[in-house]
Amino acid sequence: MMFGGVVLLAGILLGVIFWRLLVTVTQRGGAESSTAIRQLTEAVTALEENDAAKPAIVEDFLTVNPYSRPGEALPEVRNIFVHYTANPGTTAEQNRSYFENLGITGETSASAHFVIGFDGTIIQCIPLDEIGYAVKTRNYDSISIECCYQSADGSFTEATYDSLIRLTAWLLQKYDLSSEDVLRHYDEGGKKCPLYFVENESAWEQFRQDLAEYISEL
Ligand SMILES: [Zn+2]
Numbered sequence: 001m002m003f004g005g006v007v008l009l010a011g012i013l014l015g016v017i018f019w020r021l022l023v024t025v026t027q028r029g030g031a032e033s034s035t036a037i038r039q040l041t042e043a044v045t046a047l048e049e050n051d052a053a054k055p056a057i058v059e060d061f062l063t064v065n066p067y068s069r070p071g072e073a074l075p076e077v078r079n080i081f082v083h084y085t086a087n088p089g090t091t092a093e094q095n096r097s098y099f100e101n102l103g104i105t106g107e108t109s110a111s112a113h114f115v116i117g118f119d120g121t122i123i124q125c126i127p128l129d130e131i132g133y134a135v136k137t138r139n140y141d142s143i144s145i146e147c148c149y150q151s152a153d154g155s156f157t158e159a160t161y162d163s164l165i166r167l168t169a170w171l172l173q174k175y176d177l178s179s180e181d182v183l184r185h186y187d188e189g190g191k192k193c194p195l196y197f198v199e200n201e202s203a204w205e206q207f208r209q210d211l212a213e214y215i216s217e218l
Contacts, residue, residue, distance in 0.1 A: 053173060053218050055166040057114075057122045060096060065103030067133075068111035074131045077175045079142045080168050081135050083112060083185045084154055084194035092117030092148055096125050109133040112144040114167060120159030122167055135188050143171060144185075147194060154195030155203075164207075169215050179212040 062069040085095050092115040099111045111132040115123045126132045134144030145167060147160050156164065168182050184204065185193035197204040 053166075053170050055122060055163060055170060057124050057167075059124045061127060062096070062100050062111065062125050063103055067102040067106050067109050068099040069103070069126055070131065070133075072131045074129055074140065074143075076141050077128075077143055077171075077177070078181065079138065079188075080171050080177070080182045081138070081142055081144045081185050081188070082164065082168070082182065082194055082197065083134065083144060083146045084156075084196070085115075085146050085148050086193065086195070088152065088154075089150055090148060091119075092121045092123045095146060095148060096123050099125055112146040114143075114145045116145060116147045116160050116163045116167065118148045118150050118157045118160050120157075120163040122163050135185055138188055149196075151196075154199070156194075156196070161207075165211055165214050168211060169218065172211075172215065173218070179208050179215060182208065182211065 064071040087095070090098075095115045102108065102110060111125060112134045113124060113126045113128065113132050115125060117123070128143065131139045132144055133139060134146075135142060145164065147156055147164060149156050149160065168179075172178065172181065184197050185191050186198045192198045197207065
């Protein structure tokens with residue numbers, strides 16, 4: 001009786017230990033496979049959205065205010081507009097601050113979704129599903145990029161140029177547009193913006209060619 005009881009107890013103990021081991025292993029395995037599934041899902045999503053082509057972007061959204069970020073929905077994107085800041089030597093951060101301060105001073109309405117510094121830094125000021133105040137007649141169906149510059153002729157540094165190519169390429173793919181859908185502010189209203197691409201038509205054509213070439217290699 002006694003012996004039988006000991007064997008039974010040992011059996012139960014062994015059973016409990018084995019069961020606990022099994023639970024631990026299964027849970028770990030489960031956690032690992034769910035991590036693997038999540039990583040795979042993320043990779044597929046990135047491929048679908050072509051986020052692999054997304055350049056490094058510093059998100060520093062403006063405070064919602066009536067002068068630079070009204071918080072209104074952007075219903076569609078038909079074009080990407082390129083601008084220059086018309087303020088040589090200023091950085092991306094300074095231009096973002098200018099937009100932010102408009103919310104306080106209310107001196108005018110102006111902004112852009114992105115500002116590219118002359119060091120190539122890309123700052124995003126407005127989420128892509130909201131409008132900015134960049135091209136009077138096209139704020140509700142376009143995205144705008146402001147470019148900083150140093151030269152008096154308004155030409156961009158290589159770093160700005162490269163970031164502009166990468167950013168526009170990513171946006172074009174995201175909205176299923178082509179390099180023909182990138183416009184100068186000048187093309188919609190005649191403002192001399194961006195100055196260098198307005199005064200040097202061949203440089204603008206070269207930019208579009210470089211852009212198309214970059215996209216074809218993605
Ligand atoms: Zn402009």
